[in-house]
Amino acid sequence: MERPRIRDYFQQDLSQNETITPKQRAILQASLDLFAEKGFDQTSTSDIAQRAGVAEGTVYRRYKTKVALRDAILAPITAHIVPILASDFSEDKLRQRYPSLQAFVTAIFTDRVAFAKANMKELKVIFEMAAFDTERREQILSQIAPKMVKQMGSVINQLKADHLIVDWPNDLILQSLLSQLFGYLARLMLELPGTEIEREQAYLITVMTKILTPGEHDQITGQ
Amino acid sequence: MERPRIRDYFQQDLSQNETITPKQRAILQASLDLFAEKGFDQTSTSDIAQRAGVAEGTVYRRYKTKVALRDAILAPITAHIVPILASDFSEDKLRQRYPSLQAFVTAIFTDRVAFAKANMKELKVIFEMAAFDTERREQILSQIAPKMVKQMGSVINQLKADHLIVDWPNDLILQSLLSQLFGYLARLMLELPGTEIEREQAYLITVMTKILTPGEHDQITGQ
DNA sequence: TCAAAGTGAGTGTATACTCACTCACTTAAT
DNA sequence: ATTAAGTGAGTGAGTATACACTCACTTTGA
Numbered sequence: 001m002e003r004p005r006i007r008d009y010f011q012q013d014l015s016q017n018e019t020i021t022p023k024q025r026a027i028l029q030a031s032l033d034l035f036a037e038k039g040f041d042q043t044s045t046s047d048i049a050q051r052a053g054v055a056e057g058t059v060y061r062r063y064k065t066k067v068a069l070r071d072a073i074l075a076p077i078t079a080h081i082v083p084i085l086a087s088d089f090s091e092d093k094l095r096q097r098y099p100s101l102q103a104f105v106t107a108i109f110t111d112r113v114a115f116a117k118a119n120m121k122e123l124k125v126i127f128e129m130a131a132f133d134t135e136r137r138e139q140i141l142s143q144i145a146p147k148m149v150k151q152m153g154s155v156i157n158q159l160k161a162d163h164l165i166v167d168w169p170n171d172l173i174l175q176s177l178l179s180q181l182f183g184y185l186a187r188l189m190l191e192l193p194g195t196e197i198e199r200e201q202a203y204l205i206t207v208m209t210k211i212l213t214p215g216e217h218d219q220i221t222g223q
Numbered sequence: 224m225e226r227p228r229i230r231d232y233f234q235q236d237l238s239q240n241e242t243i244t245p246k247q248r249a250i251l252q253a254s255l256d257l258f259a260e261k262g263f264d265q266t267s268t269s270d271i272a273q274r275a276g277v278a279e280g281t282v283y284r285r286y287k288t289k290v291a292l293r294d295a296i297l298a299p300i301t302a303h304i305v306p307i308l309a310s311d312f313s314e315d316k317l318r319q320r321y322p323s324l325q326a327f328v329t330a331i332f333t334d335r336v337a338f339a340k341a342n343m344k345e346l347k348v349i350f351e352m353a354a355f356d357t358e359r360r361e362q363i364l365s366q367i368a369p370k371m372v373k374q375m376g377s378v379i380n381q382l383k384a385d386h387l388i389v390d391w392p393n394d395l396i397l398q399s400l401l402s403q404l405f406g407y408l409a410r411l412m413l414e415l416p417g418t419e420i421e422r423e424q425a426y427l428i429t430v431m432t433k434i435l436t437p438g439e440h441d442q443i444t445g446q
Numbered sequence: 447t448c449a450a451a452g453t454g455a456g457t458g459t460a461t462a463c464t465c466a467c468t469c470a471c472t473t474a475a476t
Numbered sequence: 477a478t479t480a481a482g483t484g485a486g487t488g489a490g491t492a493t494a495c496a497c498t499c500a501c502t503t504t505g506a
Contacts, residue, residue, distance in 0.1 A: 055453040124354075278488055281485075283463065285485095
């Protein structure tokens with residue numbers, strides 16, 4: 001956990017242009033909490049006002065619509081996702097080869113899991129939106145997916161050249177890793193019973209390493 | 224794919240007590256389609272009536288509320304989930320040992336993937352509900368999880384005794400398998416670009432088998 | 447004193463749900 | 477065979493309510 005954490009991104013993003021009042025901050029926090037708890041549609045603007053301890057009109061002072069309010073919450077997150085995805089893959093990192101698979105997997109996922117944990121609620125709201133807003137899903141994906149495939153792709157190719165990683169198509173490799181990652185995050189988000197965070201995070205790296213280790217079972221067989 | 228498919232469960236379930244009219248069937252179908260397309264809250268009862276080609280009053284003839292309508296759609300699915308989960312683990316199957324990991328993995332997931340594919344829309348509606356309705360989530364989970372853990376647990380223990388499977392706690396094994404399965408299903412449901420069904424299903428079995436194969440990397444290491 | 451922040455009663459609209467009514471069809475009586 | 481009575485699925489205009497959003501006014505703080 002040596003690398004910088006993401007925090008206070010509201011402050012960070014918003015205070016560049018204008019100051020944010022305590023009440024406006026309370027509104028953002030209440031909205032985020034409620035959207036994550038009950039879902040966007042199930043949250044009324046009067047719910048938000050009540051939770052934030054302000055009048056309903058105050059909610060509309062800065063944000064013209066409820067959707068604009070949601071977007072104000074999600075904007076900083078989506079803006080931060082790309083740098084996070086690209087971290088660890090700056091040019092010098094790329095030039096340095098990873099000595100082992102375990103080092104690679106650990107390096108890659110420590111940041112991303114930390115980021116996800118620090119922004120659980122926002123991610124939950126993003127997922128809700130992505131599930132039924134087809135356009136936005138494609139928009140967000142088109143921003144992120146190519147960058148991710150490209151960045152990870154070059155590292156994977158390096159590892160392939162060194163025979164440190166299984167020789168599967170890169171997209172399949174990514175899919176299996178992301179499945180494990182999202183599965184872990186889903187358990188955290190839904191607070192499924194019996195989720196022991198520390199143990200599972202260690203296990204996550206073990207499983208991913210195992211998937212990627214070259215071996216005899218690597219031929220993709222159908223039935 | 225030798226074992227029976229799930230189809231026409233509406234007919235099957237409803238016609239025991241009473242006949243279902245063509246219009247009522249159209250209403251169920253339209254609701255299911257719309258709930259899966261746009262989400263429950265984003266679908267109005269007049270949307271449903273329009274899509275089904277009936278008057279709005281007709282929607283309320285059989286189902287007293289919109290929620291009751293959704294439940295009428297989900298009831299047969301949830302009723303069928305448990306048998307599907309338990310299939311392949313009837314007593315004689317349990318007594319017979321699986322000759323190889325691949326056989327085990329293939330046997331387990333063929334049915335379940337087929338079931339999921341045949342009921343994509345219903346699953347999507349269930350997931351939407353589970354995401355924000357904490358009570359229902361726990362209710363459904365409490366019905367399913369223990370059965371699944373028990374059934375799969377005994378088979379895993381057998382495989383462990385034969386040293387055919389990695390020696391990890393059963394819950395961790397299940398989690399990694401379910402992550403892969405749900406990741407695959409999510410890609411299907413969200414129609415993520417570049418999802419080639421056949422190739423990925425074959426790959427799914429390969430990855431799962433690889434995860435479970437005993438080997439040198441099996442110690443769960445943290446950082 | 448002024449500008450910005452905050453207020454909350456008020457408004458228009460969307461939507462879940464109701465109900466008095468229609469009408470095609472079945473049953474029963476003559 | 478004919479007709480009267482009964483049945484219930486279907487209808488759609490109507491209702492009550494909840495909700496997103498507005499605006500004339502008040503409070504705050506520099």
